Amino acid sequence: MDNIQQVDFFDGLQAGPKLALMYFNAEGISIQLGAYWDKEATVLFFPYKQCNIQQTGNKLFVFLNKNATNYISFSVDANFADDLKQKFNQKDQSFAGSLLKMNVFSLLLMVVVLLAGVYWGISTIVPWAGLKLIKPSTETELGEKMYQSMMQGETIDHHKTKLLQEFARSMQLSKTYPIKLTVVINKEVNAYAIPGGNIVVYSGILKAMKSPDELAALLGHETAHINDRHSLRSILRSAATGLIVSVVLNDISGIFSIVVENAEGLRTMHFSRGIEKSADEEGMKILVKNNIHPLAMKRLMERLKENSPEMPEILSFMQSHPATDERIKHANEFAVPYKNSSFAPNPVLDSIWTALK
Amino acid sequence: MEYNKYSLVFKGSGFEYFKILLVNMILTTITLGLYYPWAKARTLHYFYGNTVFNEQPFIFTGTGSQMFKGFIKAFLLLVSVYGLVIYLTLNEQELVGLSLLYIFLLFIIPLAIHGSYRYRFAKTIWSGIRFGYMGNKWELLMLCIKGTFLTIVTIGIYGAWFAMNLRRYLLCNIKVGDARFSYKGVGGEYFWLNVKGYLLSIFTFGIYFFWWQKDLFAYFINNLRLTKGDQTMLLKSRATGGDFLALIMVNLLLFVFTLGLATPWIVVRSMRFLLANMVLDGTIAFNELRQTQENFDDATGEDIADFLDFGFII
Structure with missing residues (x-):
């Protein structure tokens, strides 16, 4: 052999x-x-x-x-x-x-495509499932706890709070959430919504506003955040990102997660600009429902613009809130169909407004 | 008895390892993580197979399916324990839940190390001869409970003694055929080595860190030996602080400038560095090494260690 x-x-x-x-x-x-x-x-x-x-x-x-x-x-x-x-x-x-046996570039391409798929999948499924699973009542409960801790160290104007609450009660704001208002003594021109129904309004913004319609527009905008569960959505989005980073990317190397987090930061900015725009729009729908001219939203924007430090146009892309001008334009466009409609004055709101002022 | 110089080299390349990592990632992703044990087997197989001692490679003979069985057992065990802890926490029993978790970890970590060592070494073959871990799990458990307790009581100082006792116990129980490893590092020396390294690193704005690493590596290698009857093999580190500085700085630069893509090359060159800097000599006639260790197939310990993310400790 x-x-x-x-x-x-x-x-x-x-x-x-x-x-x-x-x-x-x-x-x-x-x-x-x-x-x-x-x-x-x-x-x-x-x-x-x-x-x-x-x-x-x-x-x-x-x-x-x-x-x-x-x-x-x-x-x-x-x-x-x-x-x-x-x-x-x-x-x-x-x-x-x-x-x-395949070459390294095809493999690399496959990895990139797969990771993109996983990224897309997780960032879609987690928020979807979260919104399904978390009931509005749970949100209200949790929101109340958040509210309690946020109010520590703030001075509440109880008299104005009561009046503002009455103002809100005379409007149709939300069917799902109990809308609860708080006026905090603070010079800043600001107001924010906490998931589940709490709206905090700074005395500064009340002082800056010139008409009850503007206040109604503000409440409409903040209520829209609550009704559309914007905070919950963004919390779920960051949870999804966290999951992606820890599950998929941590095993590869730390630097990938830094890249993803930064990219995610930019996306979040974009996301919150979208949220503000939609809250403006939903807020205007609430105004119409309450028989208030949607242009009040535009006036509110203008008021905010007067009271906010100038921001160069070029930075508007970086801002979390869309540039006020952009929002004013958007409010204007929304109001076009209502140009010739007439909206009767609301004596109840007007009288509470006078008391508030 | 004849005096010999032995050789230990790593022959793998970063490129091959990169491909393995990519294939593993693809398969792990499309199986939603279930492929992990097979991916791990492939990686280990690659590293063992490219580590050559006296012209013969090491071989990892563990398989994905063995580790998958362990993976499932480990998964079920940990999920039920964490589930119980979460249940207790949600029912206002945080303290009970937390103490339960710590007690569980205190017991499971040594047992996982034990299982992991038994499996890993039973699956390590060199020149047809099996390695083996002979430690007793109860002894290891007692050592860990005592070590953890004293480390807490001494606010961490005993940690150095604990680490060395653990390392000594584990290494002294490793055999390859009829040859046995031994380690003679002790807590006191290790403690002062770290105190010195820590303080000097601060005084030199971090520069001494690399010399500290050199000392730690040398303390590990120089105290290790293999004996077979009256024959021994001694190990010695010849890496200098400067060598460590060059290794770590180049690794760092590679990592940063490739956004982490160079990781496989970094791992491979570090592996080469560590092996190339060990000098091995002595009187053991490796050709006469005899098969004495049993095979062992249960990979549960190995997988628990993976889940708890403490890897393979020496």
């Missing part, structure tokens, strides 16, 4: 290599210990399906059992090495095996 090859054999009993002779055919590998082939002596046969091949440096190793205690080794340059490798390549039909 001329295709008998000399190899190093490891018998799994003692560490050193033993001289052995080997030949292989379609089924497997046959091995006999010793330097000369003896037709009478025992031949060990190992079918390919229990064997494995591995290259380390310039040597090939064929493991003859799953425990890898028996193996043969020989140089990669041996004339039969390629033939034997071929036999093992035919054996490996696994998906992972075929992936490993």
Whole structure:
């Protein structure tokens, strides 16, 4: 037999290599210990399906059992090495095996596409499921706790709070959430909504406003945030991002998560600009429902603009709130169909307004 | 007895490892994480297979399916414990829940280390000879409970002694065939090494940090040896603080300027560095090493260790 090859054999009993002779055919590998082939002596046969091949440096190793205690080794340059490798390549039909044979750029592309898919999936599913699972009543409960802790250290104007609450009661604001108002003594021209129904209005913004319509517009805007669960949405969005970063990206490397977080920061800005715009629009719908001209929203914007420090136009993209001008324009467009409608004055709101002032 | 110099080299390349990582990521993602044990097996197989001692590679013979079984068991165990803790917390029993969690961790970590060592070393083969971990899980548990307790009582100072006792126990119980590892590092030396490293790092604005790393590596390597009857192999580190400085700075730059993409190359070059800086010599005739260790297939400990994210401690 001329295709008998000399190899190093490891018998799994003692560490050193033993001289052995080997030949292989379609089924497997046959091995006999010793330097000369003896037709009478025992031949060990190992079918390919229990064997494995591995290259380390310039040597090939064929493991003859799953425990890898028996193996043969020989140089990669041996004339039969390629033939034997071929036999093992035919054996490996696994998906992972075929992936490993692909080039690195295709693999990289696949990873990028998959990660983008996962990113999209998680950032869609988590907020969707969260909005389904968290009931408005739970939101109100949690919102109340948030409100309690936020009000610590603030001075509440109880008289104005009562009046403002009456003002809100005379309007139709929300069917799902109990709208609760608080006036805090603070010079800043600001107001915000807490998920679940609380609206905090600073005395500064009350002072700046010139008509009851503007106040109605403000309440409309803040109520829209509550009705459309904007805070919950953005909390869920950051939860989803956190999940993506920790589950998918943490395993790769820290720097990826920094990149993702920054990109996410920009997206959040965009998201909150969208939120403000939609709250303006929903707020104007509330105004119409309450028989108040939607242009009041525009006047409110103008009032905010008068009272806010100038911001160069170029930065408006970076701002979390859309540039006030943009919002004014938007409010104007919304009001176009109502140009010729007449809205009767509301004596109740007017009288509370006078008291508030 | 003959005096020998032994060689230990890492022959893998960053490029191959990069490909393995990509394939693992693809498969892990499309299987929603279930592929993880097979991915891990592939990575370990690659690293073992490219680590060559005296011309023969190490081989990791653990399989994805063995580790998958452990993965499921570990997952169920941890989910039920965390579930119980969360349930207790939600029902205003935070303290009970938390103490339960700490007690559970105190017990499960040593047991996971034990399982992990048994599996990992039973699946490590060199030259056809199996490694093995001979430690007793109750002894290890007692060591960890005592260590944790004294570390808390001494506000962390005993930590150095605990770390060395643990390392000594684990390493002294590792065998390869009929040869046995031993480690003679002790808490006192390790403690002062760290105090010195910490203080000098502060005084030198961090520059001494690299020399501190060198000392820690040397303390690990120089105290390790392998004995077989009356034959021994000694290990010695020849890395200098400057070498560590170059290694860590280059790694850092590679990482930052490739946004982390160079991670596989960083891992591979660090591996090469560590192995290339060990000098091994002694009188052990490795060709006469005999098979003595049993096989062991349960990978649960290995997987619990993965879930708790403490990896493979030495």
